[in-house]
Amino acid sequence: MTTFRILRSLAASTSRTASTRAFTRSIHVPRLGSQLTPRTLAPASRWFSASARVMGDGSTDLALTQKLTEELKYEQEANTETGEPEFLTAFKKRGVWEVESIDGSDEVALTRKFGNESVRVIFSISDLQNDPEQEDFDGAEGEEGEADIPQSYPVRCSISVTKEAGAGALTFDAMVQEGVFVIENISFYADGKLGTEMTAEADWKRRGLYIGPQFETLDVGVQEEFIRYLQERGVNDDLALFIPELLEHKEQKEYVKWLGKVKGFVDA
Template sequence: MSPIAALRTAARVGPARLVAGMRLSAARPSLAAAARFSPATTMTRAFSVSAGRFGSGTTDIALSAKLQEELQYEKSEMAQAGDATPDFLKSFTEQGIWAINDVRGNDEVTLSRKFGDENIRIMFSIADIQQEDDYENEHDAEGEEEDAPPATALPIRASVSITKTTAPGAINVDMICQEGSFSIENISFYDDAKVGTELTAEADWNRRGLYIGPQFDTLDVAVQDAFDAFIAERGINESVAFFIPEYAAYKEQQEYVKWLGKVKSFIDL
């Protein structure tokens, strides 16, 4: 299990505790019982006060409390790590090769650089981190029944685009990043660079139906080796392959904490 999954599993409270909390709430006098001793206006007033603070549901308070517990735990873990930039990120940025474009709230991250007359972009998503947690949880359950080898972390997909300022077209490379190495799955070429690189619905639609090239492992071995060298020369190497999963985990943790805070604020209003 990954560090993120382990921390989350330890922090989260199971359904049994949540039900127990709801049962305690159920022990309070019901609205129907209160109506026997109080005017109808009293019942309406009590409901309106609660609704104004915690929405319209009877479960809002319990959910808010659980979100607060999780938020406090995650923040305490981040506080122990300190506010300093992680060493892996500091080392990567100090190389001065790749620029990191990370928009908070988005699940995609972009690395970009120039290489001669080429513009190179690598994109990856933290969504693969979620898939890794699900995969590891399934295999942990299987491991209780039989001895199994340690699960290898799921790979993270990366998409590379290469365009030239001196020529039309774009090369797109679909790759798998795992354990400090890249493996190429497919290489596509687009006559129109915009079609190959723009992240719009129109460009995505235009890409559909176009020939995307052969599967990489069906190419002649000598061609595969030449493409591997071509990619490595442009800085898509072991350093980047180690960085991508580390940064994906780092970003996912930050986004998760922000998500907890936003959802709790919404519930509380």
């Protein structure tokens, strides 16, 4: 979930709580352990029985679909941009990287050719949803009553470099944060396919292999040359700034689609 939606949820918490209480009173739901009386239950039973014929057997279906409809409408109205966003169009026009994003998938890949090499950077929108900075965000307000918005989104990336001649694969485990790539580990796989495949079988085979030293334990000179190596292949600060922006765009699209699909299921 993006920071924008988190802030909106926090800002609306009071009103939503009030509306929830009002909804509860309107259907006369008793507290656990309280005595149920025919006078209390009759209005709720009639109200729910009418909706059950349309939307299934659940007594909560109507309330849920109303909330989903409200959320979907809000998201659609808040996002006035139609078509591809400008930042993504400008990125593609450079002709350096190709963007691979499949609808319904939480992963995004950037690929390019560099001489006889293939370079691929893979990352996931789940990192935005599990951002520890967002989890620690308790709705603290600034001096003007506005919430303090986190300014960066740590995103875990897998960078792979393979050669056409089948000479293996060099892979980098890295984090993108505050506009830079922070390399954590570098691995080499003699079998290039093993080093780049994202299957469960390949992952199982990789577990028994030596994954290489922690990047920070390498000689400083070696670290600097690896950084230059990646920068020459386009894995640089510009790309590190682009990735979180692309992920927010991707997450927003998937969230709106998710709302529509779930609402359709509840309504069926």
